[in-house]
Amino acid sequence: MLPVFDDRGVSASIGIDGALYDEDAALAAAYMLTDRCHVAVDREGSVLTVTIRLKDGSGGEALKTACGDFGNALIDAALRARISDQTADIREALLKRAFGELAPRPGAA
Amino acid sequence: MPFRFHRLSADRVLLTNQGGEFALLDTADFDTFAGGTVPSDSSLHLDLKSKGFLTHGPDETELRVAASQFRTKKAFLEGGPKLHIFVPTLRCNQGCGYCQVSRAGVETCGVDMTSETASKAIDIMLSCPAKAVTMEFQGGEALLAFDMVKWMTVTASERAAKLGKAVRFVICTNLTLLTDEHLTFFAEHGVSVSTSLDGPAFLHDRNRPISGGGAHDIVVRNIARCNEALGSGFTSALMTSTVHSLPHARAIIDEYIAVGQKSIFLRDLNPYGYAIKTGHALGYDTDLFLDFYREALAYIIELNRNGTFFSESFACTLLRKIMTPFGVGFVDLQSPTGEGFGVVLYNHDGSVYASDEARMLGEMGDFTYRLGTVNDSYAAIFFGETMLDIAAAGVAESLPGCSDCTFVPYCGADPIRHYRTQGDPVGHRPTSSFCRKNMGVFRHLFGLLDSGDPEIERIFLSWLMPSRTVPPRPTWQP
Ligand code: SF4
Numbered sequence: 370m371l372p373v374f375d376d377r378g379v380s381a382s383i384g385i386d387g388a389l390y391d392e393d394a395a396l397a398a399a400y401m402l403t404d405r406c407h408v409a410v411d412r413e414g415s416v417l418t419v420t421i422r423l424k425d426g427s428g429g430e431a432l433k434t435a436c437g438d439f440g441n442a443l444i445d446a447a448l449r450a451r452i453s454d455q456t457a458d459i460r461e462a463l464l465k466r467a468f469g470e471l472a473p474r475p476g477a478a
Numbered sequence: 479m480p481f482r483f484h485r486l487s488a489d490r491v492l493l494t495n496q497g498g499e500f501a502l503l504d505t506a507d508f509d510t511f512a513g514g515t516v517p518s519d520s521s522l523h524l525d526l527k528s529k530g531f532l533t534h535g536p537d538e539t540e541l542r543v544a545a546s547q548f549r550t551k552k553a554f555l556e557g558g559p560k561l562h563i564f565v566p567t568l569r570c571n572q573g574c575g576y577c578q579v580s581r582a583g584v585e586t587c588g589v590d591m592t593s594e595t596a597s598k599a600i601d602i603m604l605s606c607p608a609k610a611v612t613m614e615f616q617g618g619e620a621l622l623a624f625d626m627v628k629w630m631t632v633t634a635s636e637r638a639a640k641l642g643k644a645v646r647f648v649i650c651t652n653l654t655l656l657t658d659e660h661l662t663f664f665a666e667h668g669v670s671v672s673t674s675l676d677g678p679a680f681l682h683d684r685n686r687p688i689s690g691g692g693a694h695d696i697v698v699r700n701i702a703r704c705n706e707a708l709g710s711g712f713t714s715a716l717m718t719s720t721v722h723s724l725p726h727a728r729a730i731i732d733e734y735i736a737v738g739q740k741s742i743f744l745r746d747l748n749p750y751g752y753a754i755k756t757g758h759a760l761g762y763d764t765d766l767f768l769d770f771y772r773e774a775l776a777y778i779i780e781l782n783r784n785g786t787f788f789s790e791s792f793a794c795t796l797l798r799k800i801m802t803p804f805g806v807g808f809v810d811l812q813s814p815t816g817e818g819f820g821v822v823l824y825n826h827d828g829s830v831y832a833s834d835e836a837r838m839l840g841e842m843g844d845f846t847y848r849l850g851t852v853n854d855s856y857a858a859i860f861f862g863e864t865m866l867d868i869a870a871a872g873v874a875e876s877l878p879g880c881s882d883c884t885f886v887p888y889c890g891a892d893p894i895r896h897y898r899t900q901g902d903p904v905g906h907r908p909t910s911s912f913c914r915k916n917m918g919v920f921r922h923l924f925g926l927l928d929s930g931d932p933e934i935e936r937i938f939l940s941w942l943m944p945s946r947t948v949p950p951r952p953t954w955q956p
Pocket of ligand 1: 874879880881883884885886889890907912913914916917
């Protein structure tokens with residue numbers, strides 16, 4: 370998952386194994402960078418490619434840091450997605466239990 | 479069990495769940511937990527299980543407890559809007575640089591609420607299911623329309639009594655026009671006073687000029703008169719921080735203590751009305767406000783350590799959400815949003831808005847968040863298209879950025895602010911000043927709670943004693 374920089378060093382591409390990380394995690398991680406970067410996410414087969422470019426047009430260390438931040442955010446996003454999948458049933462049961470009784474019952478006036 | 483997490487630092491991780499419980503773990507413990515390998519005989523297991531982060535089932539009891547915690551946090555929704563803001567006049571005698579209102583001069587005609595409009599607005603307020611509501615008079619300067627304030631107070635009291643409801647009254651006033659007649663009426667009808675005090679004279683008078691000058695001295699003198707006539711706890715002051723305030727955190731707090739206040743609400747400049755028009759002159763970067771906030775909070779904690787009880791209201795609001803089972807009816811930090819769900823505003827001209835900020839947009843010619851008028855039915859106002867639009871962008875748990883955020887059990891959505899600042903009620907959290915400020919304060923408070931200093935927790939808990947703190951007014955400066 371090492372970034373590949375363009376010849377001017379102002380944009381970086383990161384290839385992600387789609388079997389390891391799903392698209393939602395890549396999008397969530399990309400979203401976290403959108404304050405300072407332009408980010409594009411493309412898919413080809415099972416490979417996702419994330420292209421990162423700093424909004425101020427610079428490259429160098431700042432771009433490397435952005436790539437590193439993306440990598441960390443991707444790991445967290447993947448973990449969040451896993452937690453969300455694993456706890457989906459409980460979450461639904463909990464919501465029903467918390468607010469279900471507030472919903473109008475069929476046939477109620 | 480479902481949870482969210484946030485890395486506070488390289489070696490500390492914060493976990494929260496929907497019921498608002500939190501746990502602070504070191505990275506190794508977090509990895510063990512996330513990997514599902516916490517030994518069942520460990521103290522970590524016990525801690526996480528008792529806080530509802532970990533289960534082997536879940537069993538009925540665990541589900542019931544978690545559901546009840548979640549419901550309690552959202553209990554502010556029950557009963558519909560509880561804060562009803564009335565604008566008896568737009569006229570004002572001050573010229574504050576950051577005022578969000580398109581204020582009118584003292585002699586301007588056609589900007590006062592009529593009794594016919596007020597009567598209909600009171601009926602709408604009392605149609606809300608809530609058994610107790612707060613009726614807040616804002617302006618302009620509400621004391622310039624004192625006869626109307628009196629009429630509305632008496633009328634609302636009489637009609638509420640017939641319905642078995644309670645109304646609490648608050649008047650937001652700059653206090654520069656206060657007379658004994660006002661004080662007598664407030665005392666007789668239990669009207670609380672909310673005023674503005676931006677700090678020592680050099681700051682207050684710069685931010686809130688009045689013709690003839692000397693606004694600060696008048697306000698300080700009149701806060702003392704209010705305290706004497708109304709008793710303690712009925713008069714609160716608010717400060718708004720402009721760029722001029724930022725270097726003076728300690729002086730501002732000292733001023734509040736000097737006038738007998740027990741708490742301060744450190745407010746940043748909101749992006750509305752005049753505040754945004756003069757933003758370049760009075761505004762500042764969110765990070766500068768956070769520096770100011772942290773400095774002020776450190777000083778307030780130091781004062782408490784040395785035996786002076788004094789709290790910060792924004793921190794109190796967040797800490798109440800973090801350290802107690804309860805939610806807080808603070809419009810900016812509610813999800814679903816407080817706009818229309820917790821607060822509603824009746825403008826002098828009969829327009830009904832989802833919040834003070836929605837009114838401000840209206841004053842600027844943008845009526846996107848006008849819910850209707852006092853001639854409309856309750857259902858048309860609170861279940862109409864505009865409320866549906868607000869609701870669609872008003873649940874933080876479903877917004878991009880917030881849905882994964884560990885702070886979301888304590889945070890809010892504020893779609894109208896995001897509409898104003900980002901052109902979209904959903905908003906873009908990575909560039910949102912609302913998010914940046916809230917996240918900065920959350921991180922700081924959790925950092926303090928994680929400092930291992932038992933005094934900090936004791937001080938924070940002392941701020942949450944109901945009788946000791948003044949909840950922040952959810953709206954703007956009088
Ligand atoms: S606004 Fe920011 S701090 Fe608040 S829940 Fe959303 S992402 Fe988190």
